[in-house]
Amino acid sequence: MSKQLTCVIVDDEPPAIRLLEKYVAKISFLELKGTYTNPLEALQSIEKEHIDLVFLDIQMPEITGIQLSKIINQKTKIIFTTAYPQFALESYDVSAVDYLLKPIEFEKFYKAALKVNQKETVVETTSKNDEYLFFKTDGKNKFSKVFTRDILYVEGLKNYISIYLKDKRIITYSTLKHVAENLPKSDFTQIHKSYIVSIKHIDKIDNDSLFINKEELPIGNTYRKLFFEKIANNQL
Numbered sequence: 304m305s306k307q308l309t310c311v312i313v314d315d316e317p318p319a320i321r322l323l324e325k326y327v328a329k330i331s332f333l334e335l336k337g338t339y340t341n342p343l344e345a346l347q348s349i350e351k352e353h354i355d356l357v358f359l360d361i362q363m364p365e366i367t368g369i370q371l372s373k374i375i376n377q378k379t380k381i382i383f384t385t386a387y388p389q390f391a392l393e394s395y396d397v398s399a400v401d402y403l404l405k406p407i408e409f410e411k412f413y414k415a416a417l418k419v420n421q422k423e424t425v426v427e428t429t430s431k432n433d434e435y436l437f438f439k440t441d442g443k444n445k446f447s448k449v450f451t452r453d454i455l456y457v458e459g460l461k462n463y464i465s466i467y468l469k470d471k472r473i474i475t476y477s478t479l480k481h482v483a484e485n486l487p488k489s490d491f492t493q494i495h496k497s498y499i500v501s502i503k504h505i506d507k508i509d510n511d512s513l514f515i516n517k518e519e520l521p522i523g524n525t526y527r528k529l530f531f532e533k534i535a536n537n538q539l
Contacts, residue, residue, distance in 0.1 A: 383403065452490075464477050479499060
């Protein structure tokens with residue numbers, strides 16, 4: 304489930320640091336361990352304290368935020384905070400969790416922090432038929448337990464996902480990639496950039512789409528070959 308996250312702020316502009324300090328103080332699952340205007344000093348603290356999350360400016364003296372992020376241990380998550388949109392693509396190359404453009408609104412800051420907080424989706428396993436996941440729903444520390452056998456398909460909606468069951472839909476703040484990593488690979492497969500489906504719940508397959516519970520879902524070209532190979536392995 305979600306946990307307390309230690310964090311630091313690295314920015315060469317004191318006013319920017321003060322704003323982010325106020326934001327961090329409002330979020331119960333964040334624990335601020337320090338603020339730094341010097342990125343090299345920050346690096347020492349991050350390594351010594353085993354920091355979970357760094358709010359990191361990009362344009363700084365001596366070393367840029369991009370360069371610093373490549374040195375930081377991969378277990379430490381990075382959220383870039385910058386006034387320069389041109390670095391967005393490069394930030395994703397170093398697996399940043401998010402990229403916030405200044406002036407940063409609290410809502411966007413909170414959502415970015417929440418994304419890190421919810422990376423630790425709980426997956427419990429007893430037997431194969433009893434595998435389940437907890438998905439965070441409305442309110443603080445509220446989770447819905449979902450058995451993987453009951454999931455029909457999952458739809459990605461930018462930073463949110465919809466989990467479709469036979470009788471309801473659950474919406475949670477996460478990514479399709481994260482869910483894919485936690486679902487049983489033998490039972491689920493991605494068919495489109497926006498859809499992961501349960502193989503056993505597929506009712507019908509056409510060349511370009513499939514049907515689950517009367518819903519038609521597209522099969523994307525990127526995923527077509529792997530999908531039909533999986534289907535062939537289950538074919539009589």
